[in-house]
Amino acid sequence: MIKVLIADDHAIVREGLRQLFALCPDLGVAGEAVNGGQVLSHLRGGEVDLLLLDMAMSGISGVDLIKRVRLHHGALPVLVLSMHNEVQIARRALAAGANGYLTKDCGAETLTTAIRKVASGGRYIDPRIVERMVFEGDDEQAPPHEQLSSREQRILGLLGQGRTVNEIAAELSISNKTVSTHKARLMQKMSFANNAELMRYVFTHDVMG
Structure with missing residues (x-):
């Protein structure tokens, strides 16, 4: 079973993810975190196979949190699940060490597929963001x-x-x-x-x- 640490400060999101994982025999919830401090605490004390991470929480979060996780838990797969679909934000998360990036409007099947792929050592990026990366390329004007x-x-x-x-x-x-x-x-x-x-x-x- 893939034990997922859910890191999101919205209770309704965490509840929805718990219900989704309950339908998947190979997915389980290792714990929940509502801020960066709780993420790091869980990772120090529990068995986690994948971190499912929102980019915007209180305290240390986003790129800073990904870098901290990568520094202390280098092999841990990190899949970002964010409300932000901007190419630059996805690029920064991936550059910081995330193994995948999805937006919260993705379907349940897409999310579970991404979790399995990232947990097995692969990478998964929201296809819509990949498409924008490919077609916008280096000509994209960064804000x-x-x-x-x-x-x-x-x-x-x-x-x-x-x-x-x-x-x-x-x-x-x-x-x-x-x-x-x-x-x-x-x-x-x-x-x-x-x-x-x-x-x-x-x-x-x-x-x-």
């Missing part, structure tokens, strides 16, 4: 925020959600000063004159927080 570091992108997304510096510091477990430094740096890199420009950019480009 300006791709020049930011992973941490700066995360803070940009959280600021765009209206989070305060104090709230971001608490969520990411870093100091207020560090958040302020990152904010100042990304404002400069992105040539934002004020918070209104930042908020407008995040809304327009659907930057993940």
Whole structure:
């Protein structure tokens, strides 16, 4: 049986996945996590064959979490199940060490097929994203925020959600000063004159927080 750690902060998603896996004799739930800290705790203490990972959770998440998992659990298959279908986000997840990438609007059969393939050492990418990668290729114009570091992108997304510096510091477990430094740096890199420009950019480009 493939023991899957479900990492998603939406209870309805986790419940749906549990019900789906209950219909598959070869798939089981090794545990559930609602944030990056719980993911790492589960991986330290339990037997997991595959991590099914949402890209946007509280605390360490996304690319940063994938890199952390890859550093400490190098052989563990990681399949991203995300609401984001942007090619650049998929590329960053795969570059960080994910073995596969699916969007949450995929069908149940597609998901179970991807889990089995990734768990057996293969790779699986949402066919729609692969198609865009092939046809858009290197000519695709990357959005300006791709020049930011992973941490700066995360803070940009959280600021765009209206989070305060104090709230971001608490969520990411870093100091207020560090958040302020990152904010100042990304404002400069992105040539934002004020918070209104930042908020407008995040809304327009659907930057993940």
